[in-house]
Amino acid sequence: MAELKLPVDEATIRGLKMGDYVELTGRMITGRDAAHKWLIESFREEVAPFMKDTVIYHCGPVVRHDDDGSWSFVAAGPTTSIREEPYQADVICTYGLRGVIGKGGMGRKTLDGLARCGAVYLHAVGGAAQVLARSVKRVERVFMLEEFGVPEALWVIDVERFPVMVTMDSHGGSLHETVEQQSRQKLEELLGLGA
Amino acid sequence: MAEADRYVETFVELVRRAATELPPDVVEALQKAREREQQETLAQRALATILNNVDLAREASLPICQDTGTPVVWIHHPIGVSTRELGSAMVEAVRRATAKQYLRPNAVNTFTGKNTGDGTGRGIPLLHFEEWDSPDIEVRLILKGGGSENVSAQYKLPDSRLGAGRDLEGVRRVVLDALVAAQGKGCAPGVLGICIGGDRVSGFEESKRQLLRPLPDTNPVPELAALEETILTQANTLGVGPMGFGGRTTLIGVKIGVLDRLPACYFVTISYMCWADRRAGVRIAEGGEVTWLS
Known part of the structure; x- marks a missing residue:
């Protein structure tokens, strides 16, 4: 699997497995702390069509307002996802998201939500703010800019070959759980602890 | 005052270097890591992306990571140089570097939750001073991400x-x-x-x-x-x-x-x-001559 076009259907997403590398092309939306809380407070009809069958990106970008009034992303790496753990599964299932992009992985509640509603967790490379900003070809529109400010607003963006790794799939697989388990085992060995 | 102004411009350049140019020894360590990882693994892909990102940031003089961290600064100074003057020059440099987008506005008022907007705040940048016998001023900086x-x-x-x-x-x-x-x-x-x-x-x-x-x-x-x-x-x-x-x-x-x-x-x-191990240094001689340290 190389390129994944957005919007995407459930069958394609269910075909993805933990450990796959994919590049996303198409329309997605950004959203982090304030956005997730807001999306759950009530159903936001104006935003819903921009979330259906696409992915939400946990990102607080540096954005430039160009002279012609358009916007462009200057630096746009992922932020830590686990803060959205209380909301994420509900946001996925309510709005029909097919995925989440972030870093550091998420917990059990989200993993269950991915399985239930047919979505994946996609890990972008933390700190790779330039590579990722360059994959953002166009800023289509923005929601809640005035209320939330630049980093927390919901930016609708067009991306081209945006590189991500599937670290949590829709079949209960989580690379984060696997790696943590293995490294804890190795630690016990190195410290001569455990059985 | 003119002298303080000269420090400010040198310090802005110091911040720019730290935020946009990863030190050569760190780049080399990341390159070796990429070679060590197995082909076609996520680990190798991540390192390839990281190294590509490092090149792009350097070429465009833009932040390596959007979290430009806390500037933590160590200043060695000769007897008789005002630490207050050096300190306010560094604070002003962080302000200017933020306006130039070398740094993200990264200081939040803990009580109000509002971003101060200019990259500076109480305890930010974090400054350390030490007097020494050399007539030079030496400044070393790391950007420590959240x-x-x-x-x-x-x-x-x-x-x-x-x-x-x-x-x-x-x-x-x-x-x-x-x-x-x-x-x-x-x-x-x-x-x-x-x-x-x-x-x-x-x-x-x-x-x-x-x-x-x-x-x-x-x-x-x-x-x-x-x-x-x-x-x-x-x-x-x-x-x-x-x-x-x-x-x-x-x-x-x-x-x-x-x-x-x-x-x-x-x-x-x-x-x-983090892998974006951002540090930079500068030595300012008594006569004002500037030497960049890695």
């Missing part, structure tokens, strides 16, 4: 859970434990700055100062040099890997310093620095 700061840790020995006593073996144990707790969340592969001893404040201060050391240097204390080597080697068998994807590179450096302590206290303090 994700890696969140996984930094301080242990108190003995620690019975880990079987860690008050000796270097105890230090090894708690450091490896901290690293497993961090997983990839500090943006691995990272560099550990470690302080053995001191109190809860000086421990963190010294652990951060250790991050100024170039990666290939050797600790002058043979026992500590050996411990740095052991921790680095064992850390890379843990399998956490770049970004926590699994793999052979969890750390690219370990630097350990020691402070004296109270009889009752034995702290081990670990500052985790």
Whole structure:
């Protein structure tokens, strides 16, 4: 699997497995702390069509307002996802998201939500703010800019070959759980602890 | 005043270098890590993306990471130079560097939750001063990101859970434990700055100062040099890997310093620095001549 076009259907997403590398092309939306809380407070009809069958990106970008009034992303790496753990599964299932992009992985509640509603967790490379900003070809529109400010607003963006790794799939697989388990085992060995 | 202004422009350039140009020894360590990882793994892809990102940031003079961190600064100055003047020049430099988008506005008022907007705030940038006999001024800077700061840790020995006593073996144990707790969340592969001893404040201060050391240097204390080597080697068998994807590179450096302590206290303090190990230095001679340090 190389390129994944957005919007995407459930069958394609269910075909993805933990450990796959994919590049996303198409329309997605950004959203982090304030956005997730807001999306759950009530159903936001104006935003819903921009979330259906696409992915939400946990990102607080540096954005430039160009002279012609358009916007462009200057630096746009992922932020830590686990803060959205209380909301994420509900946001996925309510709005029909097919995925989440972030870093550091998420917990059990989200993993269950991915399985239930047919979505994946996609890990972008933390700190790779330039590579990722360059994959953002166009800023289509923005929601809640005035209320939330630049980093927390919901930016609708067009991306081209945006590189991500599937670290949590829709079949209960989580690379984060696997790696943590293995490294804890190795630690016990190195410290001569455990059985 | 004119002199203070000259410091400001030099300090802005210092910040620009730190935020946009990764030191050559760090780039080299990341390149070696990419070669060490198996072909076509997520670990190798992550490192390839990281190295590509480092090149793009340098070419465009834009921030390597959008979290441009806390500027932590150490200034050595000769007798008679005002630390207040040097300090306000650094604060002004952070303000200008933020306006130029070398830095993200990264200071939030803790009471109101509002971003100060100019990159400066109470305790930001964090400044340390030390007088020395040289007629030169030397400034060293790291940009310490928030994700890696969140996984930094301080242990108190003995620690019975880990079987860690008050000796270097105890230090090894708690450091490896901290690293497993961090997983990839500090943006691995990272560099550990470690302080053995001191109190809860000086421990963190010294652990951060250790991050100024170039990666290939050797600790002058043979026992500590050996411990740095052991921790680095064992850390890379843990399998956490770049970004926590699994793999052979969890750390690219370990630097350990020691402070004296109270009889009752034995702290081990670990500052985790992300792969974007951003540091820069400058020496300003008495006559104003500027030399950039890596």
